[in-house]
Amino acid sequence: MKPLVILLAAAAAFGADPPAREKLPTSRADLENGEKLYQANCGLCHGTKGDGGRGAVLAGRKLSRAADDAALVKVIEEGVRGTEMPGAWQLSARESRQVAAFVRSLSRVSSKPVPGDPSRGAELYARNHCSACHTIRGLGGSAGPDLSDTGLRRNPAFLRTSLTDPEAELPRSYQLVSIRSNSGSTITGARLSEDSFSIQVGDSSGKVHSFWKHEISELKKERGKSAMPSYKQLSSADLDDLVAYLSSLKEAS
Numbered sequence: 001m002k003p004l005v006i007l008l009a010a011a012a013a014f015g016a017d018p019p020a021r022e023k024l025p026t027s028r029a030d031l032e033n034g035e036k037l038y039q040a041n042c043g044l045c046h047g048t049k050g051d052g053g054r055g056a057v058l059a060g061r062k063l064s065r066a067a068d069d070a071a072l073v074k075v076i077e078e079g080v081r082g083t084e085m086p087g088a089w090q091l092s093a094r095e096s097r098q099v100a101a102f103v104r105s106l107s108r109v110s111s112k113p114v115p116g117d118p119s120r121g122a123e124l125y126a127r128n129h130c131s132a133c134h135t136i137r138g139l140g141g142s143a144g145p146d147l148s149d150t151g152l153r154r155n156p157a158f159l160r161t162s163l164t165d166p167e168a169e170l171p172r173s174y175q176l177v178s179i180r181s182n183s184g185s186t187i188t189g190a191r192l193s194e195d196s197f198s199i200q201v202g203d204s205s206g207k208v209h210s211f212w213k214h215e216i217s218e219l220k221k222e223r224g225k226s227a228m229p230s231y232k233q234l235s236s237a238d239l240d241d242l243v244a245y246l247s248s249l250k251e252a253s
């Protein structure tokens with residue numbers, strides 16, 4: 001009986017403790033190693049200077065998912081479920097903390113201002129009917145990703161490439177598919193979701209079509225193709241303005 005009591009008492013004492021404060025290492029050697037690990041494991045998505053890309057911008061802003069250092073270590077070790085952010089299972093506990101320390105040092109560096117005029121960009125966004133496929137703050141279509149906080153996730157270079165060369169960087173979740181139904185009609189658009197029995201496709205007008213698999217005579221996945229049209233015909237100044245507008249969209253989800 002006695003060991004159990006001690007165990008319970010220990011558990012109660014442990015539970016009553018305030019959560020341990022995370023202390024990130026601060027020595028120069030730790031930061032240097034943190035930077036090396038960052039460039040090898042994170043830079044590809046977050047940019048060598050934390051200026052974002054496939055991953056969120058980490059430089060010069062408050063991290064919404066990592067308000068304190070304990071949360072930051074947790075994001076690094078476990079990733080963000082349901083997003084492209086993977087958990088860094090390959091790093092030791094000490095290494096994750098060195099990377100975290102480096103990430104904190106990045107967020108103190110201010111990122112470069114974006115050229116272009118965001119309010120003109122907003123007009124161009126409306127004039128080019130981007131909202132047929134994209135939602136911003138609850139308004140618009142769903143054939144493409146929600147852009148409400150794209151300024152937090154994507155750096156200006158990524159955004160510009162998305163506009164001029166959408167096929168360069170394809171989030172896997174939006175695949176262009178072509179569907180021929182049993183009745184003979186054909187729909188082409190972005191695959192929004194799919195399971196064994198049904199598939200949902202958003203077309204270029206922003207309308208969502210849902211099919212049962214048994215109603216489909218042909219389902220073609222257009223590999224490497226994007227449902228996002230290219231806007232390379234826009235002038236460089238127009239692209240700057242659109243990118244400035246998109247970069248200004250920072251609503252936390």
Ligand code: HEC
Pocket residue numbers: 038041042043044045046054055056058062063064065066072075076080083084085086088099100103153
């Ligand atoms: C495959 C690409 C990819 C890799 C590799 C990656 N990340 Fe991420 N990371 C993302 C994405 C995408 C997000 C945004 C998740 C979301 O939607 O909130 C993110 C989010 C984060 C956040 C939260 C940002 C915020 O706003 O709070 C931190 C911190 C972070 N990553 C750090 C790292 C570190 C450190 C590494 C390396 C150990 C790393 N990431 C590796 C893609 C990646």
Ligand code: HEC
Pocket residue numbers: 124125128129130131132133134143144145150153154159162163166167169170171174175190203204205225226227228229231242246
């Ligand atoms: C016909 C639908 C459609 C229209 C119109 C459209 N897009 Fe897209 N957009 C998409 C899809 C689908 C994606 C997802 C990426 C892919 O499949 O290549 C995307 C991706 C993007 C991305 C990258 C988002 C990310 O985080 O990966 C940006 C930025 C973007 N679009 C902005 C715009 C702007 C600005 C306009 C108007 C000038 C526009 N789009 C018009 C369908 C559209």
